[in-house]
Amino acid sequence: MAAKTPQMKKASATPAPRSQAIDFPRPYTTVDVVIFTVLDDALEVLLVQRPSGTMEPCPGQWALPGGFVNVDLDVDLMACARRKLLEKTAVSSPYLEQLGSWGSATRDPRGWSATHAYFALIPTQDIQLAKGANAADVAWFKVDDLLKRPRLAFDHSEILQTAVERLRSKVEYTSLPAFLLAEPFTLPQLQKTYEVVLGRAVDKSGFRTRMIAADFLEEVGFVESSSNRPPMGYRLKDRSAPVFFPRTFSPRGGD
Amino acid sequence: MAAKTPQMKKASATPAPRSQAIDFPRPYTTVDVVIFTVLDDALEVLLVQRPSGTMEPCPGQWALPGGFVNVDLDVDLMACARRKLLEKTAVSSPYLEQLGSWGSATRDPRGWSATHAYFALIPTQDIQLAKGANAADVAWFKVDDLLKRPRLAFDHSEILQTAVERLRSKVEYTSLPAFLLAEPFTLPQLQKTYEVVLGRAVDKSGFRTRMIAADFLEEVGFVESSSNRPPMGYRLKDRSAPVFFPRTFSPRGGD
DNA sequence: TTAATAGTGTCTATGAGACAGTATCAA
């Protein structure tokens, strides 16, 4: 384990031996998680309220859940993101994807910092909010509202915007929305989820053809419903990764 | 970015003030750049050889150009990547895109470290290698060879593989290869570049139609050539960003 | 029978792939 080296020590005027290059001042390293779900026919994101009355920056403001990498607890960045998620939602194995990183001298008033942002998709059913040790409050917010009036702490509004763009973009050609539903789900439910995320209607017949052709769903028996024809229930054949629908620029026969 | 309570503080009975949370051990923060070009009809990547005979890890191995974020020189991560690129190639404004980040307790023997990886596309013509202060040597390598026998320092083979996948994937539906050519370039040259990156032939007629329809090229006069019909020269209308070709899942009329 | 939702059939326009053809230069 890395010993606690003097982090803010400046490089000496004469070039130090290379083995001491690691004595440069180090930026803070954090991980933030953009946690999405679909609730009440709207895309929502989980935020935590920063504490008031302490020495911490952005008191009282809403922010993405996250925090410093703990070199003792976290074996890698993904594990750190998973820990943050678990602390806030008690969801242990959601869809989790790296979004990007944001680092600069000014994004955190405490000094040069870099955050590794992840985004997660969790089914509404699994939600069970837990107030973290350092979070005054935890709540779901409608993404559309947040995009209209960006008021998050630090550069989190920018991170959120990037996450939404990435999600909306990938939804066009992947099976990602399936990770927003608890299994078993029906094709109409899945279609509704696509429509909520995309913000527009989708043709039913084409949607069904496309989903079946992508061959990532498994029939799991009819689901009872009230007063109509019962729909087929499905689950994912492989929950570890989404499926990509065909792109352009490919030769006729093969892929 | 909610800070946790001081995890590394030894057994203090009363919780320390939150403002001391930043005294946690910090991971190293580095930036690495995957620099691509097309040379001799092959996709190549720039590598630097790590010094031998010092206390640094991976002596003598080839690695991606990169290094520690310098909190005094670099205003943000992108600026740091730009600096690394400039130090090695003297190219100042290439196409530069964030690739992702890799961080873990074990990827660097010196301790917990996180690197922010970028990838750059530069025209062959602009190449002018410069030996950096910390690089015993700098050279271009064929990507296909490196993917077959991954022997790079740290986890750089993994980063390279991700970069190549990202590049090949985006080439299918963007104008990225245009950033690998010096202006003015011709459509046959551009097509060749697409074919080199994709590793397969592309139909001429369809290619031309697609490029013209994307409306990102500007005619700049015929280019002289030897003993045949002179081709039209083009340059990019906007060098700041690539163009995306149409995707699927979109309604008839609009976009 | 009706209401409601699940699911299917079918027509058509678009557009990409394949490939044959024409254009323009130098020798």
Place this chain on the structure above:
DNA sequence: TTGATACTGTCTCATAGACACTATTAA
């Protein structure tokens, strides 16, 4: 005229979008 490369026209077929149709349940 020939060879070489630049560029264009055209046929065809797969498919996505649009929308009307049938299926299956409960009341």
